[in-house]
Amino acid sequence: MGGNAEELHLPVMCNEVLNCLRPENGGRYVDATLGLGGHSEAVLQASAPFGRVIGFEWDNEAAMLAGKRLQSFADRITIIHASYADMADELSVLGVDFVDGILADLGVSSLQLDRAERGFSFSKDAPVDMRMNPEVPVDAATILARATEKELADIFYHYGEERQARRIAAHLCKVRTNSRIRTTRQLADLVAEAVPHRFHPEKIHVATRVFQALRIAVNRELDNLVRLLTDGPDFLRPGSMLCMITFHSLEDRIVKQAFRRDQRLQAGKPIHPTAEEISANPRARSATLRCAVRV
Numbered sequence: 217m218g219g220n221a222e223e224l225h226l227p228v229m230c231n232e233v234l235n236c237l238r239p240e241n242g243g244r245y246v247d248a249t250l251g252l253g254g255h256s257e258a259v260l261q262a263s264a265p266f267g268r269v270i271g272f273e274w275d276n277e278a279a280m281l282a283g284k285r286l287q288s289f290a291d292r293i294t295i296i297h298a299s300y301a302d303m304a305d306e307l308s309v310l311g312v313d314f315v316d317g318i319l320a321d322l323g324v325s326s327l328q329l330d331r332a333e334r335g336f337s338f339s340k341d342a343p344v345d346m347r348m349n350p351e352v353p354v355d356a357a358t359i360l361a362r363a364t365e366k367e368l369a370d371i372f373y374h375y376g377e378e379r380q381a382r383r384i385a386a387h388l389c390k391v392r393t394n395s396r397i398r399t400t401r402q403l404a405d406l407v408a409e410a411v412p413h414r415f416h417p418e419k420i421h422v423a424t425r426v427f428q429a430l431r432i433a434v435n436r437e438l439d440n441l442v443r444l445l446t447d448g449p450d451f452l453r454p455g456s457m458l459c460m461i462t463f464h465s466l467e468d469r470i471v472k473q474a475f476r477r478d479q480r481l482q483a484g485k486p487i488h489p490t491a492e493e494i495s496a497n498p499r500a501r502s503a504t505l506r507c508a509v510r511v
């Protein structure tokens with residue numbers, strides 16, 4: 217990847233996040249998805265000189281790069297290489313009972329999309345992997361090889377909201393009897409072949425939803441999100457905020473419904489990026505920020 221990875225991932229809706237989280241000097245904040253540390257850096261600056269951030273990151277390479285970027289904050293940043301789904305256990309190990317705010321910026325980082333070998337993107341050819349944490353045992357190629365036709369169709373339908381799910385699953389299963397589906401380009405081409413041209417979407421590539429669905433399945437993203445929404449609020453001090461940035465309707469629906477049901481939280485209105493931000497950072501276009509205060 218060319219350029220500087222930290223520069224390539226612009227933190228999405230950073231001002232809006234700071235307005236919701238309201239970091240204060242001496243406060244302690246959790247960044248559930250540290251990524252390359254963009255949001256954490258802003259929180260550390262806003263809570264100087266004594267505010268602290270505990271950052272979770274599942275991807276070792278991202279955690280390392282974030283560590284480098286944030287090294288000038290020294291012991292004000294603690295990086296935990298673990299899933300945010302295990303936040304409750306990890307915070308207990310640190311002896312932390314309460315924090316002054318939690319942020320999660322869900323999804324993949326530009327680092328992961330840009331590293332062809334991680335297999336998240338069909339813009340470059342590479343093995344279909346898609347694991348956020350390469351220690352997770354099952355990658356996307358294994359799911360494509362082992363899941364039944366019905367299981368694949370369910371993954372594409374439920375996690376990708378793909379209407380052509382059955383057609384695509386049937387085609388992939390036919391092809392895989394002769395050869396394993398190994399690469400991102402091969403998968404994208406097979407999806408394009410399976411879907412009649414009149415059903416190809418206008419604004420996104422025909423394989424976009426299938427890639428999203430496989431990524432969610434490989435990383436059990438929705439299960440992780442539910443665990444974060446269940447455990448996170450118990451650690452929030454009354455009056456502090458839970459800020460969630462989502463990038464697709466499935467995640468957003470889960471957050472919206474959890475906020476509505478959860479008696480520990482009082483939710484505000486969803487916030488969307490400004491037109492200026494979208495033109496400066498196209499990745500922001502599908503973002504929604506939902507914030508809730510711990511009552």
Ligand SMILES: C[S@@+](CC[C@H](N)C(=O)[O-])C[C@H]1O[C@@H](n2cnc3c(N)ncnc32)[C@H](O)[C@@H]1O
Pocket residue numbers: 225226227228248249250251252253254255256272273274275278298299300301321322323324325348440
């Ligand atoms: C959109 S990026 C976050 C970018 C970050 N806010 C920044 O400013 O650089 C999402 C990050 O969450 C990480 N991630 C995804 N699932 C995770 C999980 N279950 N636990 C911890 N980190 C996770 C990904 O590896 C990715 O680096």
